[in-house]
Amino acid sequence: MRIGMDLNSFILNEERRYPSATGSLSRALVTIESATKVIASHVRMAGLVDVLGKAEKINIQGEEVQKLDELSNSILIDYLSNSGEFFALASEELDEPIFPEEGRDAKYVIAFDPLDGSSNIDVNVNIGTIFSIHRRVNSDISDFLQEGYKQVAAGYIIYGSSTMFILSTGNGVNGFTLDPSVGMFILSHPDIKLPEKGKIYSFNESNIKKWEPQTLVKYVEALKEEGYTSRYIGSMVADVHRTIIKGGVFAYPADKKNKNGKLRLLYEASPMAFLTVQAGGLATAGYEDILNIKPTDIHQRVPVFLGSRKEINQLLEFVEYG
Numbered sequence: 611m612r613i614g615m616d617l618n619s620f621i622l623n624e625e626r627r628y629p630s631a632t633g634s635l636s637r638a639l640v641t642i643e644s645a646t647k648v649i650a651s652h653v654r655m656a657g658l659v660d661v662l663g664k665a666e667k668i669n670i671q672g673e674e675v676q677k678l679d680e681l682s683n684s685i686l687i688d689y690l691s692n693s694g695e696f697f698a699l700a701s702e703e704l705d706e707p708i709f710p711e712e713g714r715d716a717k718y719v720i721a722f723d724p725l726d727g728s729s730n731i732d733v734n735v736n737i738g739t740i741f742s743i744h745r746r747v748n749s750d751i752s753d754f755l756q757e758g759y760k761q762v763a764a765g766y767i768i769y770g771s772s773t774m775f776i777l778s779t780g781n782g783v784n785g786f787t788l789d790p791s792v793g794m795f796i797l798s799h800p801d802i803k804l805p806e807k808g809k810i811y812s813f814n815e816s817n818i819k820k821w822e823p824q825t826l827v828k829y830v831e832a833l834k835e836e837g838y839t840s841r842y843i844g845s846m847v848a849d850v851h852r853t854i855i856k857g858g859v860f861a862y863p864a865d866k867k868n869k870n871g872k873l874r875l876l877y878e879a880s881p882m883a884f885l886t887v888q889a890g891g892l893a894t895a896g897y898e899d900i901l902n903i904k905p906t907d908i909h910q911r912v913p914v915f916l917g918s919r920k921e922i923n924q925l926l927e928f929v930e931y932g
């Protein structure tokens with residue numbers, strides 16, 4: 611592995627670590643890479659071709675303009691289905707999973723949020739694609755209901771000041787930055803490790819009176835006493851990316867209204883927990899490690915607390931669940 615290596619070479623290098631590998635996971639990851647490059651190009655142009663949160667508009671090519679999150683979803687479904695590498699696809703945008711004809715003999719299933727944080731598109735705040743890959747086991751919807759520790763790969767693509775692809779296949783976490791001049795993701799952040807302790811907490815404090823358990827209020831007060839600063843942008847990919855790079859804690863607790871929190875287990879909490887843990891951090895729902903939770907529904911929500919070991923272990927002293 612060397613700085614400057616492109617993502618495709620990195621993926622093929624990783625495959626060589628497994629002599630029995632058939633190349634299916636490599637092809638699966640390269641497909642995701644291609645799809646997200648296309649999404650990145652639309653995100654970049656969003657303000658110009660007026661895809662900002664509007665639908666049913668006709669653009670200059672005379673095509674109906676889709677909302678960016680719907681467009682991202684169709685791009686991913688098209689690429690992932692045609693790759694033949696996925697038996698089933700579950701998306702934040704779809705009530706039910708899709709079982710593509712081309713993937714009838716495939717080894718993997720994938721859950722994804724095509725464009726998380728899309729409510730921020732109109733104000734040009736970083737948004738992202740999140741994905742989680744599991745092995746096909748039973749050839750039915752239960753293949754999505756596997757614990758997060760069984761993920762084969764997880765990652766996110768953050769569309770920000772630069773476009774970055776953050777990936778783990780279970781051997782640590784690596785970050786790749788898109789070089790638009792060659793259209794390739796280049797290894798820029800090898801072997802990402804979360805600092806043991808950070809200086810930032812990332813909660814939506816407007817919900818503080820609703821949080822459950824309310825002992826979380828004391829936890830945040832303790833962090834303030836220790837001199838932590840608050841950073842919260844309301845786009846999970848951006849808030850988690852900052853936490854993985856700089857350390858600290860990101861959280862979306864349960865509250866009186868959302869008994870299980872707001873974030874989805876399969877394609878938000880679980881992949882982000884996988885990456886956090888692979889980078890040396892911790893990720894809990896408060897009552898259980900996120901990676902040990904056995905899903906019961908593909909769109910189920912869970913409370914999320916993830917980040918540096920110090921902040922998460924400290925949090926667990928404040929939240930007695932069960």
Ligand code: P6P
Binds near residue numbers: 845847849
């Ligand atoms: P709130 C964005 O809508 C999202 O799904 C996540 O990306 C983000 O972390 C969260 O919701 C923000 O929610 O209630 O703080 O605006």
